[in-house]
Amino acid sequence: xxxxxxxxxxxxxxxxxxxQDFPSxxxxxxxxxxxxxxxxxxxxxxxxxxxxxxxxxxxVGKGNAVSVxxxxxxxxxxxxxxxxxxxxxxxGTHRWGxxxxxxxxxxxxxxxxxxxxxxxxxxxxxxxxxxxxPPAFFLQDVQSQLVAVSHPAQEVLWxxxxxxxxQGNPIVTSGERFNGEYIMFTHNQNVTSAEPVGGFSMxxxxxxxxxxxxxxxxxxNDPDPANLVRVDTLRLPYGPLGTAPSPDFGRYPDGEGNAQxxxxxxxxxxxxxxxxxxxxxxxxxxxxxxxxxxxxxxxFLKENRWNSIAGPTISSDGLDLLFGVRSNSxxxxxxxxxxxxxxxxxRTLDVDTAEPRMAIPxxxxxxDQKSPFFVSTTVGTLYSxxxxxxxxxxxxxxxxxxxxxxxASPDGAFVxxxxxxxxxxxxxxxxxxxxWSITCDDIVEEPGTACADVIEAEASLAASELVLYxxxxxxxxxxxxxxxxxxxxxxxxxxxxxxxxxTAEPTSPFPTTxxxxxxxLVPSEYPSDVPSLExxxxxxxxxxxxxxxxxxxxxxxxxxxxSDAPTMAPTVSSSEAPTSSPTVAPTPAPTPTPVETPxxxxxxxxxxxxxxxxxxxxxxxxxxxxxxxxxxxxxxxTGVVAFLV
Numbered sequence: 001x002x003x004x005x006x007x008x009x010x011x012x013x014x015x016x017x018x019x020q021d022f023p024s025x026x027x028x029x030x031x032x033x034x035x036x037x038x039x040x041x042x043x044x045x046x047x048x049x050x051x052x053x054x055x056x057x058x059x060v061g062k063g064n065a066v067s068v069x070x071x072x073x074x075x076x077x078x079x080x081x082x083x084x085x086x087x088x089x090x091x092g093t094h095r096w097g098x099x100x101x102x103x104x105x106x107x108x109x110x111x112x113x114x115x116x117x118x119x120x121x122x123x124x125x126x127x128x129x130x131x132x133x134p135p136a137f138f139l140q141d142v143q144s145q146l147v148a149v150s151h152p153a154q155e156v157l158w159x160x161x162x163x164x165x166x167q168g169n170p171i172v173t174s175g176e177r178f179n180g181e182y183i184m185f186t187h188n189q190n191v192t193s194a195e196p197v198g199g200f201s202m203x204x205x206x207x208x209x210x211x212x213x214x215x216x217x218x219x220x221n222d223p224d225p226a227n228l229v230r231v232d233t234l235r236l237p238y239g240p241l242g243t244a245p246s247p248d249f250g251r252y253p254d255g256e257g258n259a260q261x262x263x264x265x266x267x268x269x270x271x272x273x274x275x276x277x278x279x280x281x282x283x284x285x286x287x288x289x290x291x292x293x294x295x296x297x298x299x300f301l302k303e304n305r306w307n308s309i310a311g312p313t314i315s316s317d318g319l320d321l322l323f324g325v326r327s328n329s330x331x332x333x334x335x336x337x338x339x340x341x342x343x344x345x346x347r348t349l350d351v352d353t354a355e356p357r358m359a360i361p362x363x364x365x366x367x368d369q370k371s372p373f374f375v376s377t378t379v380g381t382l383y384s385x386x387x388x389x390x391x392x393x394x395x396x397x398x399x400x401x402x403x404x405x406x407x408a409s410p411d412g413a414f415v416x417x418x419x420x421x422x423x424x425x426x427x428x429x430x431x432x433x434x435x436w437s438i439t440c441d442d443i444v445e446e447p448g449t450a451c452a453d454v455i456e457a458e459a460s461l462a463a464s465e466l467v468l469y470x471x472x473x474x475x476x477x478x479x480x481x482x483x484x485x486x487x488x489x490x491x492x493x494x495x496x497x498x499x500x501x502x503t504a505e506p507t508s509p510f511p512t513t514x515x516x517x518x519x520x521l522v523p524s525e526y527p528s529d530v531p532s533l534e535x536x537x538x539x540x541x542x543x544x545x546x547x548x549x550x551x552x553x554x555x556x557x558x559x560x561x562x563s564d565a566p567t568m569a570p571t572v573s574s575s576e577a578p579t580s581s582p583t584v585a586p587t588p589a590p591t592p593t594p595v596e597t598p599x600x601x602x603x604x605x606x607x608x609x610x611x612x613x614x615x616x617x618x619x620x621x622x623x624x625x626x627x628x629x630x631x632x633x634x635x636x637x638t639g640v641v642a643f644l645v
Contacts (some may be wrong), residue, residue, distance in 0.1 A: 020186070035466060035485025037413065040436050041426075044467060044479035047092035049085050050078065052475025058083060060143045060471040063112025063168075063456035065404070069126070069151055070117050072463050076149075077471060082109035082130035084147070086154050087477060089462070089469070096154035103132035103143050103161070114458055117151070118172030118205060120180030124151035125205070127183060129166045142191050146170060146183065146208060160208030162201060164189035168240025168311050172205060173261050175246040178284060180205055186238040186265050189215075198238030198267065200282060200298050204290075212296050216267075236277060239268035240311035242363065247318020250283050252339045254299040260284045262318045264301070264339070265311065272309030272359025274327050279304060279323075281339065294582075301339050306331065313373070315362045320370065320387060324360030328352060329378045334387050343388035363407040367429055368412040376402035384416060384432060394432030398423065404458035407468070410487045416461070416468060420451035424470060424480070440472055461487075 052058055060066070062082035068075055068089055082100040087093065100109045113129040130145040144166040148157040149546040162185075170185040183203045186495040188196040198216040203209060217235040244262040249255060255262065260283045267277030279301040288296075306325040313322045321339055322332040332345030352358040364375040371387035380401045384393040400421035407416040414426040414435055425437035440453065459470035 004636070035411075035483055035487075036112070037435075037466070037483035038481065041438070041480040041482050044481045045092040046476060046478045047087065047094070047476060049079070049092065049471070049475035050097060051083070052079070055474075058475070059473045060457040060475055060477075061112070061405075061473060063114070063455045064456070065114030066460050066469045066471050067115035067117075067126075067458075068460045068462055068469055069124070070119075070463060071124070071152070072465065073152055074126070074154075075460070075469055075477065076115040076126050076127050077477060078111050078114060078457075080110060080112070082111040084115075084128055084149070089467075089479070092477065092479065098147065098149065098156065099132040100145065100147070103145075103634060104134070106135045106138075108133050113166070113169045116169050116172050116183075118174075118180040118183075120205060123180075125149060125157060125180075126151050126203075127170050127172060129170060131165055132161075137597055141189055144187060146185075146203065148205070148208060158208040160203060160210065162187060162203075162210060164199065165191045166197075167238060167265075170260075171241055171243050172261065173284070175259070175524070176259055177286070177346070178260060178288075182284075184241060184243075184261075184263055184282070186241055188237045188268075191237075195235075196237040197235045200238070200263075200265070200280070202296075211290060212299050234278075236267040236269060239266050239272070239308045240263050242312035242314050242321075244314035244316060244318035247314070247316075249318065250281065251319055251321075251333070251337075252281055252299060252301055255281065255283050258283045258286055260286060260288075261313060264314060264321060266304070266306075266308040266323060266325075269307045272307045272361075273357040274307040274326070276304060277304055277307040278302065279339070290520075298572070298623055302341070304331070309359045310361055310363045313366060315366055315370050320366075322364040322373060322375075322387075324362065324364055324365075324375055325358045326357055328358060328360055330364065330375055330385065330390060331408050332387070332390060345385075345387075346597065347385065347390040349375070349383055350379045350381050352378045362402070365406050365408050365415075367408050372429075373408050374408060374415050376406060376417065380419070382406065382415070382427070382432075384415075384429070396427055396432050396434070398425075403455045407459060407461050409461065418455040418459055418470060420454060420456065422455050422472065424459075424468075426482075434582075440476065440478075463487075549561075557562065 026254065049060070052060070058079045058081040060077060064078040064080060066075055066077050073089055074095065077085045077087065079085070084098040086096040088095055089484060093390055102109055110131045110133065112131070113127060116127045118127065126149045128149075129500060130146055130147060132143040132145060134140045134142070141163060142165045144162050144164060146160045146162065146166075148159070149155065150157050164187040165425050166185050166187045168186070170183050172180060172182075173184065179202070183205050184200070185419045186198060186200050187197050190196045200214050202209060202212040210581070216238065217233045241263050242265065246259055247262045248259065250262050263282045264279060266279045267274070268276055280298045282298045282302055285292075285295070304325075306323075306329065307326075308323045308325045310324050314320065318333045320332070322330065322334075322345070325331050325346060328350050329348045330345060331343040333339050333341070333343055334345055337344050349360075355452050358378045360375060362376055364373050366387070368375045372384045373387055373391045374382060374384055376382045378401060380398045381395055382398065382402060383395045385391060386393060398417070398419050400419040400423065403418045403420045408414075408429065409416070412429055415429050416424070416426050418424050422439050423437055426435040426437075427433065428435055454473040455470065457471055459468060461468055464486040466485060466487065468480045468482055470480075471477040471479065572642050
């Protein structure tokens with residue numbers, strides 16, 4: 001009997017170390033839902049947002065977005081003056097609106113962010129940013145206001161002021177431990193001066209309390225004490241965040257073994273034109289509690305010969321990192337490469353003859369299989385590039401700049417884009433051939449309906465239905481039926497209901513009657529005092545990490561992570577990226593027991609040398625297993641021997 005137990009235990013150890021899963025009596029996925037794409041999309045509905053339609057009025061502009069809620073019930077639309085409008089996703093009915101109040105008389109409000117969604121204790125919420133700018137002759141700095149709105153009830157939960165200008169979209173934490181607990185963002189202070197300074201901050205999602213801020217240059221963790229002029233001591237402005245929710249681990253020395261949300265950003269000097277900068281990362285410690293906030297610190301990754309105006313894109317497993325950077329170029333860390341090493345993807349795409357230093361304005365987008373990825377340039381060309389090498393699969397020239405980040409359908413069929421000239425189109429992901437292309441004139445049905453030949457805001461795909469939502473600059477929001485059926489998606493619906501209103505007494509700890517306004521680092525009386533630029537609580541300076549070797553990771557695509565805690569340790573795959581993504585049937589809520597599909601094995605490809613930077617391989621890998629994985633195997637083998645003895 002002992003021998004049989006030992007055999008089974010040894011088999012478990014070997015299969016776990018080699019990244020294999022055991023058979024399950026439960027089917028790995030249900031048959032995919034049938035769907036059929038239309039040759040040309042059909043307009044589902046179109047509506048005009050309140051107070052829009054005039055060239056002099058509010059616009060749905062650059063940085064704004066039409067964001068569909070995770071439950072698919074509502075559209076949250078940000079406008080360039082800071083307004084937020086909420087529509088029914090099914091028919092475009094106007095549900096609710098929010099109008100920000102300027103910070104002080106004479107100040108103006110603006111917004112260049114989309115919506116970030118979160119959920120805490122069955123309470124859904126949406127976060128967006130309003131920027132408050134003082135008159136030109138004032139000596140005060142710009143202030144940013146975070147606005148939290150409940151979903152689906154659409155009530156203001158709280159607002160909070162933070163110093164400086166928030167970059168991009170604030171991001172709500174996810175994962176089993178910190179789901180919906182905190183909101184992370186980068187922001188630049190002194191933006192009205194010639195020397196803006198970046199910062200990384202964290203607020204409590206339930207209250208809006210600012211509990212952690214680290215200003216650029218305050219945390220020095222460069223491991224080389226001989227480097228007297230360290231780049232991470234420079235107080236440079238930051239670009240927006242990119243995130244990998246619940247990654248396998250952080251692929252950098254400080255992130256080894258940490259599966260909490262990974263946040264990465266780069267410096268943003270002179271709108272991304274600056275020649276030299278650096279990248280940083282942050283993860284909450286696995287056992288973090290607010291009582292130990294003083295131990296928090298961001299991590300320096302590496303010095304670069306570029307800057308970025310857009311947030312990076314990180315693969316869902318956290319193992320691949322892409323930046324669109326200055327001079328219409330792409331930099332990436334893919335495969336088994338540590339983020340502190342030189343990039344192995346380095347491509348310069350179209351050169352903008354009007355301004356060769358122009359940075360790619362929008363984040364790259366991964367396909368459903370993680371390769372290829374898609375990136376658009378400032379001159380109006382969309383590229384499909386291999387993730388491993390950055391080689392061109394295809395390119396398409398639109399004759400007009402792409403107006404926002406493209407959208408890749410989760411089934412790998414099409415990539416959707418909008419242009420500044422008002423075109424909405426779909427390209428085949430594999431070939432780059434155009435499937436269809438329309439303008440606002442093509443779908444105007446009623447005489448006299450306003451139509452703008454300009455699209456500036458980011459569009460949104462429904463979470464499951466074959467519907468694309470977008471708005472032109474004049475606030476005409478449109479829903480396009482792309483076909484019949486649903487996307488195949490592995491993500492459960494994060495919100496418990498699609499009803500536009502609560503069906504029972506609210507259980508949320510958030511207030512629902514009167515919003516709480518929290519003001520941090522701003523003058524208490526206008527306009528006599530200048531707000532302080534220092535954080536309310538300075539983090540302690542963490543000692544420099546001892547780098548014993550870059551963290552080694554499985555070189556293949558991990559199995560998808562369910563939202564509930566897994567019943568077995570994560571597997572380590574020895575394969576390269578899979579040729580197709582696992583398919584898991586969607587469920588309205590997470591299932592108690594996760595069901596995983598083993599990743600297929602692909603032939604490894606060599607990693608080429610980058611154009612400007614020479615890659616180096618991360619040490620610590622033995623036959624596809626990390627040092628950490630070998631330690632686990634040895635510990636389990638020791639237990640088996642003890643049992644037999």
